[in-house]
Amino acid sequence: MSRLVVVSNRVALPKEIRAGGLATAMHAALSESGGVWFGWSGKLAATSAGEPRRQRDGLITYATLDLSRRDHDDYYAGFANRALWPLFHCRTDLVDYRRETYAGYQRVNALFAEHLAALLQPDDVVWVHDYHLIPLAAHLRRRGVACRIGFFLHTPLPPADLLVTLPRHRELIESLAAYDLVGLQTPRDLRALQDYFCHESGAELADDGTIRMPEGRRFRADCFPIGIDTAAVAGSAARAAAGAAVARLRESLAERALVIGVDRLDYSKGLPERFSAFGRLLETAPHLRSRVSLLQIAPPSRSEVPEYRAIRRELERIAGHINGAYAEPDWVPIRYVNKAFPQATLAGYYRTARVGLVTPLRDGMNLVAKEYVACQDPADPGVLVLSRFAGAANELKTALRVNPYDQDEVADALRAALVMPLEERRARWQAMMDVMRQQDITAWRGAFLRALAPPSQAERNLHRVS
Numbered sequence: 001m002s003r004l005v006v007v008s009n010r011v012a013l014p015k016e017i018r019a020g021g022l023a024t025a026m027h028a029a030l031s032e033s034g035g036v037w038f039g040w041s042g043k044l045a046a047t048s049a050g051e052p053r054r055q056r057d058g059l060i061t062y063a064t065l066d067l068s069r070r071d072h073d074d075y076y077a078g079f080a081n082r083a084l085w086p087l088f089h090c091r092t093d094l095v096d097y098r099r100e101t102y103a104g105y106q107r108v109n110a111l112f113a114e115h116l117a118a119l120l121q122p123d124d125v126v127w128v129h130d131y132h133l134i135p136l137a138a139h140l141r142r143r144g145v146a147c148r149i150g151f152f153l154h155t156p157l158p159p160a161d162l163l164v165t166l167p168r169h170r171e172l173i174e175s176l177a178a179y180d181l182v183g184l185q186t187p188r189d190l191r192a193l194q195d196y197f198c199h200e201s202g203a204e205l206a207d208d209g210t211i212r213m214p215e216g217r218r219f220r221a222d223c224f225p226i227g228i229d230t231a232a233v234a235g236s237a238a239r240a241a242a243g244a245a246v247a248r249l250r251e252s253l254a255e256r257a258l259v260i261g262v263d264r265l266d267y268s269k270g271l272p273e274r275f276s277a278f279g280r281l282l283e284t285a286p287h288l289r290s291r292v293s294l295l296q297i298a299p300p301s302r303s304e305v306p307e308y309r310a311i312r313r314e315l316e317r318i319a320g321h322i323n324g325a326y327a328e329p330d331w332v333p334i335r336y337v338n339k340a341f342p343q344a345t346l347a348g349y350y351r352t353a354r355v356g357l358v359t360p361l362r363d364g365m366n367l368v369a370k371e372y373v374a375c376q377d378p379a380d381p382g383v384l385v386l387s388r389f390a391g392a393a394n395e396l397k398t399a400l401r402v403n404p405y406d407q408d409e410v411a412d413a414l415r416a417a418l419v420m421p422l423e424e425r426r427a428r429w430q431a432m433m434d435v436m437r438q439q440d441i442t443a444w445r446g447a448f449l450r451a452l453a454p455p456s457q458a459e460r461n462l463h464r465v466s
């Protein structure tokens with residue numbers, strides 16, 4: 001069997017508490033049959049020239065690189081998170097493209113390729129993750145690496161009309177053609193990719209999803225919505241429900257209903273809009289005052305990027321305003337917590353909450369939505385209120401799906417969720433669980449790796465004929 005080599009900017013080292021869906025998902029995907037996980041250590045060093053540090057935990061070998069301050073600032077804080085992240089989340093107003101940061105992004109991709117090429121064996125299967133590493137396969141191919149290489153984009157891909165606003169977009173996006181397989185979260189993202197290649201690059205799209213570039217190179221693109229380890233998450237929620245953290249939370253609620261939100265502090269998550277919608281609920285449904293609280297867990301993220309510091313200030317202002325308007329001596333409407341929690345603790349919190357409020361303005365998938373559902377008590381499940389702009393909305397069709405820009409609609413959905421009869425809650429929850437049990441993390445990994453496997457001789461003959 002060939003070895004799986006996963007490459008991502010972010011590597012979650014053993015026992016690290018790390019907010020972020022990619023790390024959660026890759027950990028679950030690799031722990032089953034093992035492999036190598038290569039990426040940035042999360043640490044800064046005087047230079048990026050050091051050798052990768054190796055460590056082993058169970059079936060996973062971690063190989064991590066430190067980055068210099070300059071490489072980190074140009075590649076991660078700069079091009080990846082100030083140009084690609086806002087662009088891919090349709091926030092062209094926040095895109096800050098600079099030639100120097102783009103050069104740094106290419107430089108770090110070349111550095112990753114240099115170290116990876118040295119550790120790869122010919123029949124390895126390489127699986128590269130996310131927008132930080134789009135040109136990695138092109139750099140590896142230049143070094144003569146011939147193994148199967150797949151790429152999965154965890155974020156949304158915006159329509160081609162927006163992609164073309166990025167300077168040097170063709171050089172970057174067309175480097176995806178160096179992969180054998182490109183995976184996206186939803187059909188909408190896949191359509192955006194196909195449109196770009198067909199209309200900007202003059203490529204042809206075959207019925208089986210293969211994209212043929214004008215110069216003859218082919219690669220496949222398809223969608224693979226990411227899942228969670230549904231059974232394990234459900235099990236951990238049942239255990240956490242009996243734990244001390246949940247007991248303290250319950251006691252503090254004193255029978256009041258809880259609405260929960262859990263998100264990295266990111267402008268794509270729609271947090272100001274969410275707080276305002278909760279304020280709107282309290283304004284328009286006075287009987288709910290003192291009877292429901294919103295617990296928003298929002299660990300700081302990418303604080304070196306100015307837009308993330310700005311969103312933090314804005315949220316403090318809105319939360320202060322709403323709490324100032326409605327709080328009572330024994331009740332605060334919004335409990336706003338800026339720190340990360342272990343997933344086992346979150347599982348118990350999700351199970352305690354009557355409503356999971358997940359309202360990103362745009363999100364590749366949003367694993368929190370799936371985790372909230374998996375953590376519910378089957379006998380008395382809570383209700384998921386979910387933005388139609390999260391990739392998860394594509395699969396979780398019986399959530400109360402909302403437009404996060406419409407505060408009245410979100411407030412109405414919250415009101416409906418808080419009074420929803422048990423029978424309807426159970427039916428909606430069961431339908432979501434059925435989908436999530438089928439499309440869990442193991443199924444996601446299996447589907448991607450099967451699609452990445454080398455084509456059989458029969459398929460190769462078919463290609464030759466067509």
Ligand SMILES: O=P(O)(O)OC[C@H]1O[C@H](O[C@H]2O[C@H](CO)[C@@H](O)[C@H](O)[C@H]2O)[C@H](O)[C@@H](O)[C@@H]1O
Nearest residue numbers: 010020021022130154155226363364365366367
């Ligand atoms: O690594 P950070 O800069 O701290 O950010 C954390 C991760 O955020 C993004 O996660 C995405 O992946 C999730 C799993 O597929 C998906 O549910 C979510 O919608 C995406 O936003 C980012 O894409 C990752 O690279 C980051 O590691």
Ligand SMILES: O=c1ccn([C@@H]2O[C@H](COP(=O)(O)OP(=O)(O)O)[C@@H](O)[C@H]2O)c(=O)[nH]1
Nearest residue numbers: 018019020021022024264340341366367368
């Ligand atoms: O305090 C926290 C907050 C979040 N998470 C995890 O971070 C991931 C967030 O993934 P999601 O896809 O929702 O969004 P992303 O942060 O990747 O954009 C989920 O697995 C959460 O359980 C966590 O472990 N601790």
